[in-house]
Amino acid sequence: MQRNLYILGLFLLLLGAGHAHAQGVDPVRYLVAPETPGPNQTVLIEAQGVGTFLGSATVTWTQDGAIVKQGVGERTYSFTTRGLGEPTTVRVSISSTQGIYSQTFTFNPSRVHLIWEADTTVPQLYRGKALYSPGSNYKVVAFPTVYSGSARILPSALSYQWRLADEPVANQSGLGRSTFAMTGDQLQAGEDISVDVYYGTKKVGRGQVFISSIEPQILFYQRDALRGVLYDAALPGAISLTGREITVQAEPFYFSTGAQRSGNIPFAWTLNGASTSGPDSARGIITLRQSGSGEGEAQLGVSIQNLVPDHFVQTASANLRLVFGSGGGNPILNFFGL
DSSP states (O other), rough: OOHHHHHHHHHHHHHHHHHHHHHHSEEEEEEESSSOTTTTTTEEEEEETTTTTTSSSSEEEETEEEEEEEEETOOOHHHEETTTTOOEEEEHHHHHTEEEEEEEEOOOEEEEEEEEEEEEOOTTTOOOOOOOOOTTTEEEEEEEEOEETTOOOOOSSEEEEEETTEEEOGGGOOOOOOOOEOOOOOTTSEEEEEEEEEETEEEEEEEEEEOOOOOOOEEEEEEETEEOTTSSSOOEEEEOOOSSEEEEEEEEESSHHHHHHOOOEEEEEETTEEOOOTOOOOOOGEEOOOOSSSSSSEEEEEEEEEOOOTTTTTTTEEEEEEEEESSSOHHHHHHHHB
């Protein structure tokens, strides 16, 4: 009799241990997309269960305390967030043969703007953006708008986890590190940068930007003795001279500024296919003057090759056709650099 009681007691102990183990494993997981939504954005929550028990379970969804959806197998719910700093609370309760499970989600819309700038060449006082070219340096700055309750969190109190091509960049991540700086890969079509923003251990925002690479180029501008370079309009591919002389400025766009400062983007000039130069040609300036009388045309060319090995793909060339002279006489193409 005692032996039977011992076996019965052992059976109950094992049964109790198995029940406790089952209760310790949550058979439900939740998929939330997007994980950190912005203002006025649709959010989808899906309950996913181990096995098929969710198909016969009664699922109740509440939003800010009010029941918004209920029924057997109602595993998904979607809603639209409010404005910045206006939280929404969603709770899901699942009643099944395996037990009752619940989960509460609080969404406080955030926004993370990423602004980038490239360290490439453009003319002084240029009103456009310096674009990124392969291999150049660039910088990305995160401007987060994140709330805790109704209080906006200072950017310096947030942590930034930066990624490049979806790979973590640990040495540029951390508390208050809202700026990401990198030298681009000259063999890629662009740079894919993203950042996850955390307040403590909670992920509160995300930003992503793709910086497309653009090939460098050269534009010609006329240089006036009194007014300087006429940057209001670049010269077209062909011009007719109104006088006997013209000074041309070649401006490199979107080359690495570091290479320019170190003298590694030299100008190579040609006139009618032959190399030519002048006192200021190394600075991108050349003066062309008609010699003699008559009319004709000449082809001016310039090319730049970045000599830094990591930027070797940065190269550009440009040509300018000049038509000069009027009236009779033999065509004269004797232009020279001054």
